[in-house]
Amino acid sequence: MDSVELLIIGGGTAGETAAGKAIGAVNSIAVVEQDRVGGDCVYNACIPTKVLVHAARVYKRMNNAAFFGLPDADVRADYAKVKAAKDDFINNISQGRDRKLEAKGVRLYRGQARFRSPHEVEVGDTLIRADKIIITTGSAPSVPPIPGLAETGYLTNVTALQLEQIPERIAIIGGGAVGVEFAQIFNAFGGQVHIIESADRLLANEDADISSTARVLFEKAGIKVSAAVKISKIETTASGKLISGVDGKGQEFQEVFSEILVATGRRPVLDDLNLKDAGVDFTRKGIMVNDNLRTSAGHIWAAGDVTGIALYTFVAWEQGGVAVENALNNSGRSLNYDILPHATFSDPEIAGVGLTEQAAKEQGFKVSTGTFNYADLTRAMAADETEGFIKIIAESGTGRILGGHIIGNEASSLIHEVAAAMIRKATIQDIGGTFHAFPTLSEGVRYACQAAQG
Ligand SMILES: Cc1cc2nc3c(=O)[nH]c(=O)nc-3n(C[C@H](O)[C@H](O)[C@H](O)COP(=O)(O)OP(=O)(O)OC[C@H]3O[C@@H](n4cnc5c(N)ncnc54)[C@H](O)[C@@H]3O)c2cc1C
Numbered sequence: 001m002d003s004v005e006l007l008i009i010g011g012g013t014a015g016e017t018a019a020g021k022a023i024g025a026v027n028s029i030a031v032v033e034q035d036r037v038g039g040d041c042v043y044n045a046c047i048p049t050k051v052l053v054h055a056a057r058v059y060k061r062m063n064n065a066a067f068f069g070l071p072d073a074d075v076r077a078d079y080a081k082v083k084a085a086k087d088d089f090i091n092n093i094s095q096g097r098d099r100k101l102e103a104k105g106v107r108l109y110r111g112q113a114r115f116r117s118p119h120e121v122e123v124g125d126t127l128i129r130a131d132k133i134i135i136t137t138g139s140a141p142s143v144p145p146i147p148g149l150a151e152t153g154y155l156t157n158v159t160a161l162q163l164e165q166i167p168e169r170i171a172i173i174g175g176g177a178v179g180v181e182f183a184q185i186f187n188a189f190g191g192q193v194h195i196i197e198s199a200d201r202l203l204a205n206e207d208a209d210i211s212s213t214a215r216v217l218f219e220k221a222g223i224k225v226s227a228a229v230k231i232s233k234i235e236t237t238a239s240g241k242l243i244s245g246v247d248g249k250g251q252e253f254q255e256v257f258s259e260i261l262v263a264t265g266r267r268p269v270l271d272d273l274n275l276k277d278a279g280v281d282f283t284r285k286g287i288m289v290n291d292n293l294r295t296s297a298g299h300i301w302a303a304g305d306v307t308g309i310a311l312y313t314f315v316a317w318e319q320g321g322v323a324v325e326n327a328l329n330n331s332g333r334s335l336n337y338d339i340l341p342h343a344t345f346s347d348p349e350i351a352g353v354g355l356t357e358q359a360a361k362e363q364g365f366k367v368s369t370g371t372f373n374y375a376d377l378t379r380a381m382a383a384d385e386t387e388g389f390i391k392i393i394a395e396s397g398t399g400r401i402l403g404g405h406i407i408g409n410e411a412s413s414l415i416h417e418v419a420a421a422m423i424r425k426a427t428i429q430d431i432g433g434t435f436h437a438f439p440t441l442s443e444g445v446r447y448a449c450q451a452a453q454g
């Protein structure tokens with residue numbers, strides 16, 4: 001039996017970070033990884049999708065070169081080459097991640113981990129005894145039990161990234177972050193995309209004004225959107241994959257596609273971990289943890305998507321570090337998720353932080369809101385990227401900023417000014433009265449704050 005002080009199960013974002021933080025703080029560290037060190041973000045999620053999103057954006061802009069007096073490229077992309085460039089990039093950034101960990105003294109076990117008892121984990125024929133354990137096994141696509149879906153076949157974020165050609169007519173089931181980012185990629189490279197969402201609006205977690213504008217802009221770009229659809233069955237027919245159901249108006253929904261992407265959320269990866277024998281409690285959402293990321297078993301912590309808390313890489317990083325500190329030093333550290341900026345890398349981008357207007361009202365705040373359109377920002381005009389707006393939600397009277405929501409170019413960067421303002425409890429008067437360099441998109445945050453002052 002091997003023996004180790006700290007064992008980390010899963011070598012993705014949270015696990016890699018946890019291992020890195022533990023180096024030097026403990027005598028022996030081991031990581032178990034069943035696939036590739038780096039996890040979903042590197043191979044199946046954030047990074048490859050962002051390379052493709054950027055390629056899509058560049059491609060669209062190439063065909064708008066005439067605005068700047070440049071030769072209109074009028075080029076046709078070969079998607080197989082775009083995919084190959086994405087693969088090259090991922091290969092370059094992922095090379096040697098496992099060796100780097102091993103070079104720093106982390107023992108790497110390759111295979112699937114399974115608890116045999118609270119302190120014992122087996123990986124193939126090897127049994128490892130660990131004093132402390134951190135579970136960082138991530139999440140996987142959650143596939144809805146729609147009759148016929150499994151038989152008809154479908155893509156997930158993992159297989160969609162391996163496509164060599166863009167399917168002609170693609171249904172994306174689920175209009176959340178994954179669905180919207182892939183819609184943009186498929187649309188830009190010539191696919192006819194139809195997002196089918198069961199909630200009554202696209203991007204249902206966003207502020208309502210953002211999601212309605214997103215729908216308008218996506219439809220303008222040629223992406224079809226159907227919300228409030230209840231899919232009843234999927235069948236293979238001679239002309240393709242037939243999706244049937246009922247739409248929001250009670251009308252029959254029937255459409256044939258050449259391919260289907262399922263983007264309906266995530267489930268925690270707990271398969272075969274045998275958590276019962278470890279004494280670790282879990283629900284369908286994930287492993288249950290307290291504020292310090294400690295599980296129901298006192299010597300086991302969990303971090304990243306497997307906790308079901310906020311499924312983002314930047315959260316997995318922080319949680320990986322916090323879990324190690326608490327496991328090794330009993331630091332009692334916790335994270336505050338109240339001010340958690342998020343961004344969806346569609347075109348234009350969408351980002352938000354804090355309360356939506358509706359949530360602020362539901363929480364009993366009297367709110368003042370202010371919006372500023374990209375169309376009135378000189379910088380946006382100069383770049384011919386004038387779609388979208390910046391919306392600020394503040395508490396009436398005090399002017400304290402409660403939330404910010406942006407749809408438009410560089411929204412993913414602009415949102416951090418709002419987040420920083422919220423952390424320092426700044427007001428719309430503070431930001432509205434602060435110099436902002438001209439011409440920048442950031443001016444829009446200032447003017448939206450001024451607009452919220454009336
Ligand atoms: C399409 C898509 C795009 C995304 N884009 C973004 C983005 O732009 N920005 C952002 O912040 N977030 C994004 N996310 C979310 C982000 O990918 C996740 O939050 C992040 O990868 C979670 O990291 P993790 O360490 O919890 O899990 P992972 O990185 O998935 O790591 C878990 C690891 O555990 C291993 N494992 C599982 N079970 C076992 C076992 N029993 N034994 C051994 N090893 C095991 C797996 O092989 C895997 O390597 C995106 C997600 C998707 C699906």
Ligand SMILES: NC(=O)c1ccc[n+]([C@@H]2O[C@H](COP(=O)([O-])OP(=O)(O)OC[C@H]3O[C@@H](n4cnc5c(N)ncnc54)[C@H](O)[C@@H]3O)[C@@H](O)[C@H]2O)c1
Pocket residue numbers: 144173174175176177178179181196197198199203204229231263264265266310311312342343344345
């Ligand atoms: N840019 C980013 O940071 C980024 C990008 C992608 C994913 N992510 C992370 O990954 C998580 C998962 O993303 P996601 O888009 O898969 O999930 P999601 O929960 O964001 O969206 C899933 C959508 O599918 C819909 N849905 C569920 N069942 C359905 C059905 N049967 N028919 C039609 N629609 C259905 C839901 O109503 C929801 O709107 C996100 O919450 C986010 O944390 C982040």
